Amino acid sequence: MEAKYKRVLLKISGEALAGDDHFGINEDMLKKVALQVKEVTQMGVQVAVVVGGGNFWRGRTSKSMDRATADYMGMLATVMNAMALQDSFEAEGIPTRVQSAIEMREVAEPYVRRKAMSHLDHGKVVIFGAGTGNPFFSTDTTAALRAAEIDAEVILLAKKVDAVYSDDPEINPDAVRYESLTHREVLEKDLKVMDSTAASLCRDNNIAIHVFALADEGNVMKAVCGEKIGTIVR
Ligand code: UDP
Secondary structure: OOOOOOEEEEEEOHHHHHHHHOOOOOHHHHHHHHHHHHHHHHOOOEEEEEEOOOOOOOHHHOOOOOHHHHHHHHHHHHHHHHHHHHHHHHHOOOOEEEEEOOOOOOOOEEOOHHHHHHHHHOOOEEEEEOOOOOOOOOHHHHHHHHHHHHOOOEEEEEEOOOOEEOOOOOOOOOOOEEOEEOHHHHHHOOOOOOOHHHHHHHHHOOOEEEEEEOOOOOHHHHHHOOOOOOEEEO
């Protein structure tokens, strides 16, 4: 198989990292992700990662807390995931840097765009933690923003579900499964690919999104090679 892209941004949701545990970090999942990333880096593909935090905490989950505070907590959750991913990547021999949008120098480099790009050029994987660093945003928006900033050719949206559906396939058996969509369709049909801020950012900057299931081994490689898995939005 031949890689279709030179530089990709892999977005891993917190939920996908929890696997069947539904909370926290499933260490088998961590290893699965590391092996999949290893495969594509060995082909010379540059991989940047944005990780979510929903396996620990989401700002919008709180009913009583000040929203900004709850969101900052969510961003901190993503840093835990970023550190766990770094650990598992390095255990597989993949040199990895974590860059955090909220400064915490003891555990991560601060986010510096040009440094991130230099790491990627030197074959290191860069994991972006702490989202955008701003409350009221999501890690999907972070993925769109960082993809645009570092000139990634595609966002690989690795999720728990295997594609984009018209409705939740676990609840509605008649939900339609999409193989390809345009950004406009995602926004008009209000499909739950990513939130609307993230989807608009992708549309405005012409960033393709490839949605697939993280748990299916070999999917990252297949997506990088442009195989028809999941849903492609462009
Ligand atoms: N978050 C935020 N700003 C950002 C990114 C994330 O405030 O730029 C917070 C927000 O509270 C969000 C949480 O971090 O709910 C975890 O991120 P997200 O829900 O995107 O994680 P995922 O659903 O991908 O696991």
